[in-house]
Amino acid sequence: MTSILVVEDDDAIRGNLARLLRMEGYEVTVATNGIEGLERARALRPDVVISDINMPGMDGFALVEALRADAALQTTVVMMLTALDDRASMRRGMRSGADDYLAKPFTRTELLDALDALLKKRGRIELSIHSAVQAREEHLRRAFTASLGGQPLTHPAALDAPADAVPDQVLQATVLFSDIRNFTSLAEKLSSAEVAELLTQYFERTSDPVLRHGGRHLKFVGDGLMAVFADTMADAPIAAARRGLAAGLAIALATHEFRSWLDERFGGRGLPAFAVGVGLHAGEVTICRIGAGDVRETTAIGDTVNAAARLQGASKELGWTVVASSAVLQEAGEGVETGGMTSLEVRGRNGWLDVAEIVGLAATNADLEHGMAAVAERADEIRRAVEINSEITARAVKGALRSKLSTLRGHQFQPGDAPLRLKGFRLTRKLASGGMTEVYLAQRDDDGLPVVLKVLEASAERGGANLARFIQEYALLSRVDHAHVIRIYDQGFSDDHAYIAMEYFERGDLRSELRGGMARERVLDVVRQIALALEAIHAGGIIHRDLKPENVMLRPDGSVALADFGVAKSLLQDEALALTQTRHGEVVGTPFYLSPEQATGGAITPASDLYSLGVMLYEMLTGSRPYSGETLDLLLARHLTAPVPQLPQEFAGLQPVLDKLMAKRPADRYASAREFLAALDELPLLRTLATR
CATH class of the missing domain: 1.10.510.10 (Transferase(Phosphotransferase) domain 1)
Incomplete structure (x- = not known):
């Protein structure tokens, strides 16, 4: 049964919606505001969220952004309710990540037709993904002597799993996550058969280098791939972390070559630029079997797995292709070529992790002797593939950020207006404006903490030095954590826009x-x-x-x-x-x-x-x-x-x-x-x- 969460502060509208949908056989839960709606969405994971825009506390825009930021709710169908003539809210809602909107007042037929169309559209995409994933998993099952997770692999360059592998074992391992950027936007431009064809071709190209570098326990989640690299033999010649990094870079190269297939197969279809992100973290991993009877699957769980997934998700925002934690770098040995470095907060026991952008790997003699010759033979191609993939990602991220920051310029804060949103912050009023910099008071969605958003819009002619200085301010402050130094909560930069979210001082200076x-x-x-x-x-x-x-x-x-x-x-x-x-x-x-x-x-x-x-x-x-x-x-x-x-x-x-x-x-x-x-x-x- 399809489950629907209705988030609406008006008692009459909320009651009518719930009654109508229940009569049609849907399982319905209600919430009276955005905060309550987000809590129930996280607890229940509904198939559809129908949300009003103007609500006290967290409004509809904030709710949809929070849903899209939660990995477990990213694909949830969201329909927003708005006034008939409020086109600005409609556009803003769609930019925030809503799938559709319904103008009030609406009839029963309009509601059900819109809901039916959304469910069919999402179902088509999910069915296509499921079909492609099933096909790829079946291919891998044939390659393994048993299931996806743990028996010797008949692949010429793969490292064998230990003969004494047992269920529920705990390993010290490196976990790799990769994912296609904005896959839903891409899939919506293709038929179901074309989506399945695309994923099959993509998985064929990217899972092969993962297997060649000793990846195990492969798992496909939608358009994503997870693999575990473990030192499963006492005399394993190449460290698991090093093999994981090599596999991540190989995925970037395979993706670069896959774009040629995309251009040949779907040229002229207006598909968004194709890019991937890869995250790697090393630590303790639990391997367990799930399922019953003959339908059992081996999978990896634990904080290390969650952290690797978080790093993959952060790669998009960072504009990097391959992101690895310091734990991976420490175990990978010499020759790891890095770009930028920063720290990321990760839920669970990991806390803050130091991470780096991986741009290449200089091969050692041991690499060449044990199946990693491609690292050396195609080193320049790998670096170029990583660079191009990162450029695609950075352009998309910067474009979206520029669009959001541009809307702030000159905005008039009027009582009763829906607040402007920016990455988990709700702007409430402008504090100061001067030249190219504007300063806003905002609230953080998670806890209502008041913060200051400092926004810079710098034209190429007169703002280059100011933008560089603005970026440096965050780069310097991010290295300091001290009780008597201002706290920085978030930041973002594009080519000509930037913002910093920092501590608010009500008492002034x-x-x-x-x-x-x-x-x-x-x-x-x-x-x-x-x-x-x-x-x-x-x-x-x-x-x-x-x-x-x-x-x-x-x-x-x-x-x-x-x-x-x-x-x-x-x-x-x-x-x-x-x-x-x-x-x-x-x-x-x-x-x-x-x-x-x-x-x-x-x-x-x-x-x-x-x-x-x-x-x-x-x-x-x-x-x-x-x-x-x-x-x-x-x-x-x-x-x-x-x-x-x-x-x-x-x-x-x-x-x-x-x-x-x-x-x-x-x-x-x-x-x-x-x-x-x-x-x-x-x-x-x-x-x-x-x-x-």
Whole structure:
């Protein structure tokens, strides 16, 4: 029986829909809002979701995006209910991932006809996939002496499974997941027979290299493929992780060659660009048999499997073809060629995983001796195939993101309007706008956490450097996890658009507190927290370069966080490649707070941030800046030559600290933020303050 979830906040409409559908023999569950609807969808996994758009809390747009983001609900049929003349909502709903919409008011016949058409369409695609998957699994069953999972394989280059393989065994293994990008959009342009033909041809080409590299326990899930690579023999010559990486790269090459078949077979049909994603993770894997009687299937389960699937899903968003965890890289040995690197959050016991883009594999003598000669013989072809596949993926991701971010520009937030959505965030109002950057207040769908969305739209003519600087801000911050550094929750970049979702500070920045006057104890407490933040970013190879009260944010509990790394510089970058390269004589930072070396275009070091902290210390204690000038040149000259100002008598005990912070020569300042913190600890007053 087809199950339907109705999500509607209007009692009358919800009741009528449920009654009508039950009379037609459907199994119906109801929810009164988006949050409740998402919970029930995850618990019940209905065949169809019918959802209103305008609902309190999570609206219909947010609900469909959440459904499409859940692997278990990605293929659920979604029909949205909208007003007859609300074409904008119709288009937005379809972009969010809805399958169809129904304009209110509607008749019983209109509802049932629309529902019937959707179910037939989805059923046709699923039947085609099922047919192709069955055919491929039967082919593999003939290749195996028993079932898909675990007996010796009659394949010339495959590594045999252990003779003592038993059900429910636990292995240390590498799991590979691959999947076709946006397969539903592709399948909708083909007949059922053509979908089955396409998948059969694709699986034939991609499962072969998986088997040749020793993949076992192959499982097909829709248009996806899963395989397990294990060190099943004590003297296995090639590590499982290395064979898994080779198989993933071989899938990319096979996919590249498969495009020629697609062009020949379906040229002129307007199919979307064909691309795949591959994810690999290594760890403990449980192999178990499921089913009853003669119909038993061997499959792999566990956190390692889930993490590999998560990495495959993330490959699309990252714009990478093959994504592997650090666990895979550590076990794979030498010669693994990587591109980008980042960290991803994975549900379960894995938590955050460090991952890398895999672009190639340099073959060793052992590889050549044990069935992996293609890695060397076709190395250049593999790299090119990975590059092209990643370009296709990146274009699609960037295009979708650009479309979404473009809709934000100039949007007027009106009471009663459905909120704009962006990747799990609901925008509620605009906070600021200036030049190419706009700042919005938003809420995270998962927990309602308020966040700030900073969005940049940069034209090629005038925004290239700004976009590079914007991207660098996230790249730098993503490496730091510290209580006194702003938290970053998400990010996305296209060729001329970018956004960062970051921590929201309702109390604003330190300037507001400074204007009201700050007690000595509070000043020292804040300075200590900023120094702790500097210690953390300097340890990560980052110099802030623009330390000032406006970039120190206040949390509700009184703690502070360092923010705005837009002009920060990484010590780890090659000077010639730095995204925010500072030319000789160029001033970067706010003139009232910048160091003498910044004023002259000299070398910037962590000591430059400490000088700025000294300027802030003076201002917080006295209420005024240490230097001023009628012109910029005069102000910079005073940073270079004027003596360090004297503090009022009541703060005289801090004068030696200030003198060392604001020394003209970087070598005369504290050697590090840690040394400065140690000096603070020696002050009698600080010994009585609670450290945060």
